[in-house]
Amino acid sequence: MKIATWNVNSVKARLGHLVQFLADSSPDVVLLQELKCRTEDFPRLEIEAAGYRCAVLGQKSYNGVAILAREAIDCTAEGLPGDPEDVQSRYIEARIAGIRVASLYAPNGNPLGTEKYAYKLAWMDRLERHARSLLASEEPVVLGGDYNIIPEAEDVYDPADWTGDALWQPASRAALRRLLWSGYTDAFRAMDPRPHQYSFWDYQAGRWQRNEGIRIDHLLLSPVATDRLVAAGIDRTPRTREKASDHTPVWCELS
DNA sequence: ATGGTAGCCTTGCTA
Numbered sequence: 001m002k003i004a005t006w007n008v009n010s011v012k013a014r015l016g017h018l019v020q021f022l023a024d025s026s027p028d029v030v031l032l033q034e035l036k037c038r039t040e041d042f043p044r045l046e047i048e049a050a051g052y053r054c055a056v057l058g059q060k061s062y063n064g065v066a067i068l069a070r071e072a073i074d075c076t077a078e079g080l081p082g083d084p085e086d087v088q089s090r091y092i093e094a095r096i097a098g099i100r101v102a103s104l105y106a107p108n109g110n111p112l113g114t115e116k117y118a119y120k121l122a123w124m125d126r127l128e129r130h131a132r133s134l135l136a137s138e139e140p141v142v143l144g145g146d147y148n149i150i151p152e153a154e155d156v157y158d159p160a161d162w163t164g165d166a167l168w169q170p171a172s173r174a175a176l177r178r179l180l181w182s183g184y185t186d187a188f189r190a191m192d193p194r195p196h197q198y199s200f201w202d203y204q205a206g207r208w209q210r211n212e213g214i215r216i217d218h219l220l221l222s223p224v225a226t227d228r229l230v231a232a233g234i235d236r237t238p239r240t241r242e243k244a245s246d247h248t249p250v251w252c253e254l255s
Numbered sequence: 256a257t258g259g260t261a262g263c264c265t266t267g268c269t270a
Binding site: 009010013034060061062148202203204205206207243245 | 263
């Protein structure tokens with residue numbers, strides 16, 4: 001089973017690229033982030049015509065997450081558990097062919113010293129609590145999405161450029177490490193030891209042309225899922241196209 | 256150099 005995650009930065013602006021990616025890559029499951037549209041405005045018909053079912057948690061203008069799959073989707077959560085007051089659409093979870101899969105869009109958190117950064121850390125705390133509860137199940141678990149956290153220095157072109165950024169703060173990175181310590185595995189890093197493999201390049205300052213990116217889109221696998229991990233990679237092709245998303249898909253294959 | 260680009264549908268906000 002091939003599972004891909006992709007922050008599309010507006011599903012309507014990227015619909016052509018998305019349909020092309022489905023045809024070229026034939027993923028079994030696709031985790032989408034930053035839909036930037038309401039649930040009822042999601043281009044469901046076009047996705048279904050491409051052979052995929054959809055579970056969607058949209059939001060006007062910002063955020064929004066979805067899960068696409070060739071097989072039946074049994075939705076197990078809409079919204080990240082742990083705070084009924086949180087109205088931001090950043091988490092959707094489902095059972096597909098016996099695997100628990102989530103598409104998540106963690107808060108960016110900039111600028112530092114604001115409630116946005118506090119929200120980022122609080123959201124990651126909630127994610128850790130929920131991720132730990134999922135480990136109690138015997139099902140394989142795949143938590144994929146835009147974590148908005150750079151794990152290590154080897155995952156950024158120049159750490160000095162990111163000193164004051166929420167994506168590179170020690171507390172942000174510690175939150176991601178806690179997920180790993182709880183038992184989850186970074187699928188890409190487990191299969192590819194090469195440094196400087198990026199999933200995001202800023203639109204500004206020619207970052208793509210200079211290959212100055214960061215790796216912030218991750219597929220975290222529970223131990224049972226990691227036992228089935230046979231391949232993982234980053235597909236840079238969608239980022240080469242005209243009017244591309246600033247992120248490109250990351251994928252893994254489970255036996 | 257506090258620059259630069261993209262998508263929202265607000266002419267600023269978020270990233």
